[in-house]
Amino acid sequence: MSEFAQSVKQQADIVKIVEGYIRLRKAGAQNYSGLCPFHKEKSPSFSVHAVRQFFHCFGCGVSGDVFSFVGKVENVGFPEAVRIVAQKCGIPLPKREYSSPEEAAGARLRGKLLDLHEAAASWFEEQLRGPEGALAREYLAGRGLTPEGIKTFRIGYAPDSFNALRDRLSGVADNETLRASGLFAWKEQGDGSQGPIYDRFRKRITFPISNESGRVIAFTARALETGEKAGAKYINSPETPLYTKGLVLFNLDKAKTAIRQAEFALLVEGQMDCISVYLRGIQNVIATSGTAFTEQQVAILKRHTSNVAVNFDPDTAGANAAEKSIALLTEEGFTIKIVTLEDGLDPDRYIRERGVEAYTAAVRAARRQSDYLIERARQMFPGASAEQKVKAMNFLLPHIRRMPEKLSRDQFAADAAQKLGIDSAVLREEIRHAALKRRDHIEVRTASLTEVERVLLRALAITDPEHEEARRIAVEAVSSHPATFEGLGSFPALQSLAMRGAQDPMEMVEEQAQMALLAEALMGETGPPSTDTVQGAISSLQKRKIESEIRNLRARIAEAERRGDHIELAVLTQQKLDLDRVLRKLHG
Numbered sequence: 001m002s003e004f005a006q007s008v009k010q011q012a013d014i015v016k017i018v019e020g021y022i023r024l025r026k027a028g029a030q031n032y033s034g035l036c037p038f039h040k041e042k043s044p045s046f047s048v049h050a051v052r053q054f055f056h057c058f059g060c061g062v063s064g065d066v067f068s069f070v071g072k073v074e075n076v077g078f079p080e081a082v083r084i085v086a087q088k089c090g091i092p093l094p095k096r097e098y099s100s101p102e103e104a105a106g107a108r109l110r111g112k113l114l115d116l117h118e119a120a121a122s123w124f125e126e127q128l129r130g131p132e133g134a135l136a137r138e139y140l141a142g143r144g145l146t147p148e149g150i151k152t153f154r155i156g157y158a159p160d161s162f163n164a165l166r167d168r169l170s171g172v173a174d175n176e177t178l179r180a181s182g183l184f185a186w187k188e189q190g191d192g193s194q195g196p197i198y199d200r201f202r203k204r205i206t207f208p209i210s211n212e213s214g215r216v217i218a219f220t221a222r223a224l225e226t227g228e229k230a231g232a233k234y235i236n237s238p239e240t241p242l243y244t245k246g247l248v249l250f251n252l253d254k255a256k257t258a259i260r261q262a263e264f265a266l267l268v269e270g271q272m273d274c275i276s277v278y279l280r281g282i283q284n285v286i287a288t289s290g291t292a293f294t295e296q297q298v299a300i301l302k303r304h305t306s307n308v309a310v311n312f313d314p315d316t317a318g319a320n321a322a323e324k325s326i327a328l329l330t331e332e333g334f335t336i337k338i339v340t341l342e343d344g345l346d347p348d349r350y351i352r353e354r355g356v357e358a359y360t361a362a363v364r365a366a367r368r369q370s371d372y373l374i375e376r377a378r379q380m381f382p383g384a385s386a387e388q389k390v391k392a393m394n395f396l397l398p399h400i401r402r403m404p405e406k407l408s409r410d411q412f413a414a415d416a417a418q419k420l421g422i423d424s425a426v427l428r429e430e431i432r433h434a435a436l437k438r439r440d441h442i443e444v445r446t447a448s449l450t451e452v453e454r455v456l457l458r459a460l461a462i463t464d465p466e467h468e469e470a471r472r473i474a475v476e477a478v479s480s481h482p483a484t485f486e487g488l489g490s491f492p493a494l495q496s497l498a499m500r501g502a503q504d505p506m507e508m509v510e511e512q513a514q515m516a517l518l519a520e521a522l523m524g525e526t527g528p529p530s531t532d533t534v535q536g537a538i539s540s541l542q543k544r545k546i547e548s549e550i551r552n553l554r555a556r557i558a559e560a561e562r563r564g565d566h567i568e569l570a571v572l573t574q575q576k577l578d579l580d581r582v583l584r585k586l587h588g
């Protein structure tokens with residue numbers, strides 16, 4: 001590990017970093033637990049040790065330090081993981097940490113683009129407050145937005161000008177960077193070259209789109225006027241080095257804490273819906289921005305919760321994207337509830353017209369996805385004819401098949417069969433076929449340690465110089481009498497740790513099963529074992545070892561007696577007397 005990585009590791013707190021991705025609860029004096037982001041599970045077997053700065057999952061067996069966690073969860077290599085952790089801790093990167101000049105240039109460009117977006121966001125905000133923003137302010141007020149709400153979401157106004165923002169930013173960055181920002185557009189010239197740049201967003205209300213850290217990376221802009229001249233109602237930033245549409249969930253930066261507290265995310269389609277609901281105090285709300293979810297977005301959401309309440313527009317245009325999103329969420333094992341609002345209102349109008357209590361009640365009354373789908377099937381294919389029932393079943397089957405858990409599939413199938421009046425044996429047969437293709441989750445046998453092993457592993461992993469004596473005793477015992485420990489399941493880990501010298505104990509054990517044993521010993525620890533405890537553990541092992549040798553000798557003595565071999569008998573008896581003495585000493 002480079003010096004830089006080493007220093008980042010010292011400054012980073014693995015608990016804080018992991019909490020940026022998944023919810024953790026305190027589980028012991030020094031450890032936390034949560035749902036593993038690397039395998040599907042319902043009860044937490046993923047643990048993080050705050051003092052030793054490592055994680056271990058008792059379900060799937062992965063473990064490692066802060067860099068391996070970030071590398072795995074972000075799906076990046078070691079150098080990138082170091083960079084991500086450094087950035088999260090606000091540690092500036094030395095230039096040489098980039099693996100190539102192109103990468104360094106890319107990072108520099110992204111840095112500049114972030115600055116440009118920040119500058120643009122502030123400038124748009126300013127314009128909204130200025131005289132040109134009067135009409136926009138009026139519109140926003142009409143939609144129930146207060147000045148505080150506008151400030152919270154940094155809503156702004158792009159004035160009716162082709163060059164106002166360009167003039168504003170041209171002193172901040174060169175032309176090439178401005179072109180890369182997505183804030184400007186240009187026309188291709190007759191000779192194929194790029195024409196001069198002009199402001200992309202004009203006479204529009206601007207809504208910044210932020211990344212998970214809350215930095216502005218793109219804009220959505222709503223036309224202030226309708227009609228042909230005004231162009232599309234909404235236009236968005238194009239994809240840039242900062243902004244990939246399928247990687248961003250609108251408002252996640254503000255909502256993630258509330259999502260974890262509420263233990264579910266409220267999913268709406270439109271940004272205005274999202275803003276409106278959030279500003280009225282329901283803060284665990286995020287928006288899909290009208291398009292179907294991507295796998296990456298689902299993965300991002302999964303880091304924060306696996307429960308969603310979906311409140312999509314009931315209109316048919318939205319239904320397709322909504323259905324795709326729900327399908328993807330189902331496949332990823334989310335528990336989904338469907339919110340339906342009376343009179344087909346969208347969340348924004350509903351909450352403004354009926355109030356936040358009524359909306360909260362509607363969210364609370366959300367139906368299970370299966371109930372919702374069965375109801376839809378009944379509406380789409382009414383009547384009791386066999387033909388209609390087959391159609392309804394065919395509508396439901398793909399939804400049922402998508403559920404990763406067998407239990408949920410069975411439950412859904414049984415409900416559907418009952419409510420549609422279908423012989424459930426038929427449905428079940430279909431499901432069974434579908435179920436065969438699914439891979440069920442893999443069970444890793446959980447590690448298991450004796451109390452003595454626990455003590456020894458903890459002693460050998462001591463890093464605090466104050467307790468060095470306990471460690472020294474254990475190291476001495478394991479290195480000079482390995483035979484005493486050979487029979488233990490954790491013997492390989494004990495041996496590696498005894499050889500570690502000043503190295504981090506977590507870096508010594510490489511084999512996964514051994515790491516699992518070490519993690520099991522360390523996760524619940526309250527403090528290092530005392531010298532007496534360590535000595536006691538070693539003695540008890542020595543006793544056990546000697547007792548088994550004595551048992552062995554007894555058998556051989558009996559055998560020698562039977563054979564009448566007096567010489568052998570004398571030798572063995574002497575050996576047994578010696579061992580008896582050692583054993584007495586150990587007991588004494």
Ligand SMILES: [Zn+2]
Pocket residue numbers: 036037038039046057058059060061062
């Ligand atoms: Zn796991």
